[in-house]
Amino acid sequence: MILIYPPVVKPSEPPAGLAKLAGALRQAGVRFLLLDANLEGLYYLLEQPCPASDTWTKGAVRRRDKNLRFLKSRYSNESLPRYSRAVSDLNRILAAQGARGHARISLGDYEQQGLSPVKSADLLYGAIHPEKNPFYSYFAPRLTKLLEEENPTVVGLSINYLSQALCGFAMAGFLRKLSPKLRICMGGGLITSWLSSPIFSNPFAGLVDEMIAGPGEEALLRLCGREREPGAAPSYRELPLDDYLSPGHILPYSASSGCCWRRCAFCPEAAEESRYRPTPPVRVASDLSSLVSETAPSLIHLLDSALSPALLGALADQPLGVPWYGFARATTPLTDKDFCLELRRSGCTMLKLGIESGDQEVLDALSKGIALDDVARVLKNLKEAGIATYCYLLFGTPAETEDAARRTLKFTVRNSPLIDFLNVAVFNLPAWSPAAAKLRIRDFYPGDLALYRDFVHPHGWERAAVRHFLDREFKRNAAVAAILRRDPPTFTSNHAPFFVGA
Ligand code: SF4
Missing domain, CATH: 3.80.30.20 (tm_1862 like domain)
Structure with missing residues (x-):
């Protein structure tokens, strides 16, 4: 099983939901892998050659590594102006990368021109055309390799915020094309809210096999033919703890x-x-x-x-x-x-x-x-x-x-x-x-x-x-x-x- 956390969420800490699922899967002896695609995707965009040539963006690219190091160093009240410049430089690079795919990307948000994360037709459009997503050149090779190496039967996407929905569905669409037999699940806070709506009638059948409301441990274990055992603590060891900003x-x-x-x-x-x-x-x-x-x-x-x-x-x-x-x-x-x-x-x-x-x-x-x-x-x-x-x-x-x-x-x-x-x-x-x-x-x-x-x-x-x-x-x-x-x-x-x- 592979569990994915799609972009974009502030990359300041590891995703707690995935760590909770990891704890339960580990305790039940299920083989799994966690992919923080949010963190990896943002780093990927920050490291790509930048299309913009204005002075500020060129400077932001030059200062990128220094700024990333700064955000991992100790702050104080006095360092707030330096901190603000580092964040705004990094956001500048992401904005320039997003503009190529008609998206507005920052370290904390994602918007794609013409597509709304609260319209199922737009999410399905994004799933049918994953190549239009600005993170495509990151996730296409990454997911292809993972599927080849791990050969999972289940992939879960944890979607908690509106800023993750369009990228999450683009990734689901890509996975569906790549491996039609793969079981694709979605859970997380946003999915739970959608499922709690009295008028929700699943528009994603055919793309998503299972939409999970609330804590997902039981549902995922059931898919693997296992029962949930009580007392599992979250597990963070599968996540790149040193890389968060x-x-x-x-x-x-x-x-x-x-x-x-x-x-x-x-x-x-x-x-x-x-x-x-x-x-x-x-x-x-x-x-x-x-x-x-x-x-x-x-x-x-x-x-x-x-x-x-x-x-x-x-x-x-x-x-x-x-x-x-x-x-x-x-x-x-x-x-x-x-x-x-x-x-x-x-x-x-x-x-x-x-x-x-x-x-x-x-x-x-x-x-x-x-x-x-x-x-x-x-x-x-x-x-x-x-x-x-x-x-x-x-x-x-x-x-x-x-x-x-x-x-x-x-x-x-x-x-x-x-x-x-x-x-x-x-x-x-x-x-x-x-x-x-x-x-x-x-x-x-x-x-x-x-x-x-x-x-x-x-x-x-x-x-x-x-x-x-x-x-x-x-x-x-x-x-x-x-x-x-x-x-x-x-x-x-x-x-x-x-x-x-x-
Ligand atoms: S019910 Fe009130 S206290 Fe509880 S989360 Fe909502 S706003 Fe906060």
């Missing part, structure tokens, strides 16, 4: 699937009704301790949608000996300063907090289950404990008004000395959330696989006005702008912990 190796680990809160209106976790499946904290501790001794990471990235209070408690009790970060809810137990100090001692270097709004009525309407007083206390506790914060704000939710958005601005400014990084987003309405049924949906066809829909805002706070407010007012506020300037470009939260002394 980060200072040292980041170990991603998921201690649960779903979300321990799962009540926020309009959150895809709630809309897709995914069950919350936590791994017992004792198992998490033993998995992490063996992975740490096996892979010697410089940072652990906990991938859970929200770290549960039970897990946070276990992490505080049993320090991992390596800096770590992840998403948490801005409520108990973080309202207790002593607990935050314990978390810091356990290696917690940064917490990502979904604050969404600085208006309590909006938070209540979203069922966030957090109080603004608590959020302010959590921010203060974390700052005093030496834990950085990466805060997420969401504008244009159905309950928000322009006045409420201004209250969010005031809240952010008031707490700005306590906020290290900010992510500011405009609300997207998940197509199948129960709450969406109460809104007037606009007649607009983004694609049969679209996960979001356009709606008429109940208070007239439409996307254009929200964007205008963000660009002209929110982001121009001096306190907000100073926080936004600290964000590492392209890699954002994936590299932010390295800028706060991880």
Whole structure:
């Protein structure tokens, strides 16, 4: 079996989903191979002769190796300008390579002119014409050789983001032509979201033999005639850990699937009704301790949608000996300063907090289950404990008004000395959330696989006005702008912990 991670995703850390599958396959004695085609494909494009001849691109090509080395070295606040230049140089080369195939490629995104990753007809077109994909000259010889050498019966593609879909389908189409009898499976976060749509009727039969929702271990083992044995830890030894673009190796680990809160209106976790499946904290501790001794990471990235209070408690009790970060809810137990100090001692270097709004009525309407007083206390506790914060704000939710958005601005400014990084987003309405049924949906066809829909805002706070407010007012506020300037470009939260002394 061969498992593939298609381009394009930020190449800062190995794919956790593949490592999880690898652990289960290894334990069941299945012969397999992992291919991080994202990492290999991006390196391939960076190393090809560059078609553009302007001064900046030529300079970017000259500086390429130096920049790649820099992104693997230690960063500090002072090195952010140097870091930004390195990222923008590398993106410049990728943009020039992508332009040949009418695509926009960067270290974190992929768009192909005229093809949409949420239209099944476009994905099938990309599968029928894989030679039009800018990564074709990388993956065609690579996959041909792998199939000859390994002779697999099953190939799985892990597609988690829209930025992977077009390349993933181009690779599937190429494999199908190369080996019509090959069993091709697709899984990952994006495929799971598609399968959870009530109107999904598989348009990919004939190309993809099996679309897998949720954790794929059982389905893959079933294809090999094996049963899943409990207790398999993820395995990273099949992945090129030294090649990822980060200072040292980041170990991603998921201690649960779903979300321990799962009540926020309009959150895809709630809309897709995914069950919350936590791994017992004792198992998490033993998995992490063996992975740490096996892979010697410089940072652990906990991938859970929200770290549960039970897990946070276990992490505080049993320090991992390596800096770590992840998403948490801005409520108990973080309202207790002593607990935050314990978390810091356990290696917690940064917490990502979904604050969404600085208006309590909006938070209540979203069922966030957090109080603004608590959020302010959590921010203060974390700052005093030496834990950085990466805060997420969401504008244009159905309950928000322009006045409420201004209250969010005031809240952010008031707490700005306590906020290290900010992510500011405009609300997207998940197509199948129960709450969406109460809104007037606009007649607009983004694609049969679209996960979001356009709606008429109940208070007239439409996307254009929200964007205008963000660009002209929110982001121009001096306190907000100073926080936004600290964000590492392209890699954002994936590299932010390295800028706060991880
Ligand atoms: S806490 Fe985060 S992941 Fe969980 S339901 Fe709310 S928004 Fe979704």
